[in-house]
Amino acid sequence: MKPTSRRKFIATAATVAAGTAIANAMPTINMESKYPIVHHVFFWLKNPGSVEDRERIIAGLKTLRKIETIKELRIGVVASTEKRDVVDNSWAVSELMFFKDLEGQATYQSHPIHQQFIKDCSHLWEKVIVYDAKDV
Known part of the structure; x- marks a missing residue:
């Protein structure tokens, strides 16, 4: 094997090994089985530019x-994604x-913090x- 081929092989093998280690170290969250009830709310402002x-x-x-019964909460604003007929922004x-x-x-619905x-x-x-929604 030529020295450059050997170096390429070692570099490629190291990259693959590092990628595999990182992928295996990343936590995996299976929201659908862990938290099957989803509540998604959209707000339109009275003063949209405010x-x-x-x-x-x-x-x-x-x-x-x-609120202790909320297992995961994400808050978002409109993303600047591609304009398509099916996207409501x-x-x-x-x-x-x-x-x-x-x-x-x-x-959650009746909780004093929500109220x-x-x-x-x-x-x-x-x-x-x-x-x-509920997972099926």
């Missing part, structure tokens, strides 16, 4: 993390929550749409 109003809703949503803020069961989702969020922030939104 960064301050958007940030107030985001801050309010972050308080919901204290008219909303301002979204929350995506995962629950272990329907009882946990029901507890306080509604009281503090509902004047900021014009429209809210909720999508609840």
Whole structure:
């Protein structure tokens, strides 16, 4: 084997080994089996151009993390993805929550922290749409 071929082989083998080690070290999360109840909420602001109003809703949503039945909470804003007919980017803020069961989702709905969020922030939104789903 030529010296350059041997070096290429060693470099390739090291790269493959490193990639395999990294892939094996990364945690895998199987949300669908661990937290089968999904609650996705989209908010449209009364003042769509108001960064301050958007940030107030985001801050309010972050308080919901204290509710123990919420197993995972993601808060998002519209991504600058490719424009397509099937993509709705008219909303301002979204929350995506995962629950272990329907009882946990029901507890969240009536929880004082959730009720306080509604009281503090509902004047900021014009429209809210909720999508609840269960893994099948």
